[in-house]
Amino acid sequence: MPPSDVPGELLSRTQPFPTHPPAYDRQGVSIDDLIDFTPALRAEAEELVSNFRIGPIFTPPVVAETDGPYGTLMLPSTGGGATWPGGSVDPETDIFYQYSSTQVVSLGLVHDPERSDMDFIRGNPPGVPPPRRALNIRGLPLVKPPWGRISAIDLETGDILWQIAHGETPDNVRNHPDLAGLDIPRTGRAGRVGTLVTKTLLIAAETGTFTTPSGAVGAMLRAYDKATGEEVGAVYMPASVSGGAPMTYLHEGRQYIVMAIGGAGFPGELIAYRLPG
Numbered sequence: 001m002p003p004s005d006v007p008g009e010l011l012s013r014t015q016p017f018p019t020h021p022p023a024y025d026r027q028g029v030s031i032d033d034l035i036d037f038t039p040a041l042r043a044e045a046e047e048l049v050s051n052f053r054i055g056p057i058f059t060p061p062v063v064a065e066t067d068g069p070y071g072t073l074m075l076p077s078t079g080g081g082a083t084w085p086g087g088s089v090d091p092e093t094d095i096f097y098q099y100s101s102t103q104v105v106s107l108g109l110v111h112d113p114e115r116s117d118m119d120f121i122r123g124n125p126p127g128v129p130p131p132r133r134a135l136n137i138r139g140l141p142l143v144k145p146p147w148g149r150i151s152a153i154d155l156e157t158g159d160i161l162w163q164i165a166h167g168e169t170p171d172n173v174r175n176h177p178d179l180a181g182l183d184i185p186r187t188g189r190a191g192r193v194g195t196l197v198t199k200t201l202l203i204a205a206e207t208g209t210f211t212t213p214s215g216a217v218g219a220m221l222r223a224y225d226k227a228t229g230e231e232v233g234a235v236y237m238p239a240s241v242s243g244g245a246p247m248t249y250l251h252e253g254r255q256y257i258v259m260a261i262g263g264a265g266f267p268g269e270l271i272a273y274r275l276p277g
Contacts, residue, residue, distance in 0.1 A: 001013060001014060001015050001058050001060075002055070002059060002060060003060070004060040004061075005060075005062060005063070006060070006061065006062065006063055006109055006120060007063075007119070008119055009060075009120075011060055015058045020158045021153060021158030021159070021160070022158075022160060024098060024100060024149075024151035024153060024160060024163070025075075025076050025081050025082075025100040025101075025102055025149065025151075026075045026076065026102055026143075027056070027057040027075060027076065028054075028055060028056035028057040028058075028059065028074075028075060029049075029054040029055070029073040029074065029075050029104060029143070030054060030055075030056075031046060031049070031054075033075065033104075033143045033144065034046060034049065034142060034143060034144065035137055035140055035141065035142060035143060035144045036144055037140070037144075037178070037179055037182060037184070038178060038179075038182075040178070041137050041138070041140065041178060044137045044138070045137050045142055048135075048137065048142065049073065049142070050068075051068040051069060051070050051132075051133070052068070052069050052070055052071055052072065052073045052106060053069045053071070053072040053073070054072070054073050055072070059072055059074075060072065061107035061108065061109055061122075062107075062108065062109065063108070063109050063110070063111075063120070064108030064109060064110050064123060064124055064125040064126075065125055066125045066126055066127045066128055068125075069108075070106060070108055070124065070125050070128060070133045071106035071107050071108030071124075071125075071133075072106065072107045072108070073104050073105070073106055073107075073135075074104065074105050074106070074107055075102065075103075075104050075143065076100065076101065076102065076103065077101065077103040077104065077105040078105050078107075079101075079103075080100065080101055081100050081101065082098050082099070082100045083101070083192050084192065084243070085099070085192050085193060085194030085243055085244050085245050086098075086194060086245065087099065087194075087195055088194070088195045088196055088197040088202075088245065089155070089197070090197045090226065094154065094155040094156050095152055095153065095154055095155065095161065095226070096152070096153045096155050097150060097151070097152055097153075097195045097197055097202050097226070098150065098151050098153065098195070099148065099149070099150050099166060099193040099194070099195055099204060100148070100149055100150075100151065101147065101148055101190035101191060102143060102145070102146060102147050102148070102149070102188075102190065103141075103143075103147065103190040104135050104141075104142055104143050105135070106133065106135065107122065108122065108123060108124060108125060109121065109122060109123065110122075110123035110124070110125070110126070138176070138178060139172055139176065140172075140173060140176060140178075145165065145185075145187035145188055146165035146166075146186075146187055146188035147167070147187055147188045147189060147190045148165065148166050148167040148188035148189045148190050148191065148193065148207070149163050149164060149165055149166055149188050150163070150164050150166045150195065150202070150204060150224070150229070151163045152202075152226070152229060162228060162229040163229070164224065164229040164231075165185065165186045165187060165188035166188050166189070166193065166204055166206070166222070167186075167187070167188045167189025167190075167191070167193075167206045167207060167208060168186060168189070168206060168208075168210045168219075168220065169184060169185075169186055169187040169210070170187070170189065170208060170210060171210050171211050173187060174210075189206060189207050189208045190207070191207025191208060191240070191241075192207060192241075192243045192244075193205065193206070193207055193241060194243075194244050194245020194246065195245060195246075196245055196246040196247070196248060196257070197226060198226075198248065200225070200226060201223045201224065201225070201226055201232070202223070202224045202225075202226040202229075203221065203222070203223050203224075203246050203248075203257065204221075204222060204224075204245075204246070205219065205220070205221045205222070205237060205240075205241035205246060205259050205261070206219040206220050206221075206222065206237075206240065206241060207219070207240050207241055208240050209239065209240055209263065212236065216236065216238075218236050218237050218238045218239060219236075219237045219239065219240045219241065219261075220234045220235065220236060220237060221234065221235050221236075221237055221246070221257070221259070221273065222234045235273060237261055237271060238261070238266065238271075239261040239262055239263045239266040240261060240262070240263045241259055241260065241261055242260045242261055242262040242263070242268055243260065244259065244260055245259075246258065246259040247259070253277075254274055254275060254277060255274070255275045256272050256273065256274050256275070257272065257273045257275075258270055258271065258272040258273075259271060
């Protein structure tokens with residue numbers, strides 16, 4: 001592995017690389033990971049990334065310098081990838097279902113005795129305004145979608161059986177002037193999402209909100225065929241899932257699904273859906 005150039009930092013010269021099962025989300029950052037909806041957007045992304053260090057997983061952080069590099073770009077982010085809501089396992093098929101985010105972050109280190117007595121802490125290069133180091137291109141994420149996905153993994157073989165983009169394309173992407181006339185598939189959304197597996201379905205709520213065809217702003221609770229990943233149904237939620245996984249229970253012969261939702265301007269609450277009788 002490449003050594004660290006941070007003064008006083010010693011890293012292991014080697015790292016174990018798991019070869020199976022394969023990674024279910026992107027690891028490390030390369031030019032191929034950058035946004036490529038149009039050649040112009042890709043060119044801007046490459047120019048922005050020239051101010052950072054990029055490389056495979058385990059590429060070490062750098063001291064953030066005004067003239068660059070501003071930091072080391074990292075996928076998945078410091079918060080995941082997979083994060084605390086976890087996944088779900090089907091005990092009948094030994095298939096594991098996991099949501100994960102694809103969201104790039106910068107790891108830069110600075111020496112700041114006013115904030116810490118440590119030699120280095122995480123920070124930004126001095127004198128570089130936020131717009132110059134923001135990890136987006138004209139308001140679009142720096143890396144190409146999907147930005148949120150669900151993976152089905154066979155625990156007996158380690159094979160990834162299917163992957164789907166989970167989460168509707170954000171309004172700022174669907175309505176972006178630089179993407180007018182382009183066919184943008186569902187991009188998925190980065191966030192914290194748990195999954196629920198039933199006899200036939202995989203169920204997950206969306207993070208973030210979007211404008212529905214009826215004009216309502218909200219998110220969706222989606223159901224997928226657990227064998228194929230094909231979406232088989234969705235119901236509207238007035239706010240984003242606020243973390244955790246859906247829960248299901250049976251009461252007086254009727255099945256319910258309940259989850260926590262909330263967001264800006266929408267106080268957190270539990271919302272329950274009842275299946276038809």
